[in-house]
Amino acid sequence: MIIAAFVLLIGGGAVFLLASDDDEPRRRTIAASPTLDYPTPPSFSPPTYNPPTYTPPTTTPTTPESTYTPPEQNYGAIAVGRNGAVGKAWDYDSAADARRRALNECPTSGCKVLTTFVNGCGAVAFNSRTNKYWGGNGSTRAAAQRDAISNAGGGRWIAWVCTTR
Structure with a gap:
């Protein structure tokens, strides 16, 4: 067995x-x-998911960034003849236009532009020791006159003009 x-x-x-x-x-x-009596687990349901609703992008036009705009440029010039005749020009869009106008304003022939300036002042001085005219410029009338007298090596100022700033 x-x-x-x-x-x-x-x-x-x-x-x-x-x-x-x-x-x-x-x-x-x-x-x-022995048999174990386990409690019945509670029913489980996963949380519901609600995706966000789609919102298309707006097509609102945007304003472009502001572009740089340079300050306005105002040119001036002073022309002087051999006999001391003066022609002045101010508030022109270009240095060439200001020089041309100053020469046209000078009442005698043979005038020369002695100073050209932008957004400021210009002046002409005469030095009697050297018998010469000299130009100068500056941010104010007084500064332009001092510059012209300094450039002439002394003397006195005879003309000045300032542009609109």
């Missing part, structure tokens, strides 16, 4: 099966494990 033993694990308990040459198997329970 051959006896074979098998262990069968069923739901937490163990059952031995013994077999022999007999056609009928023998069953024997060795140990029974």
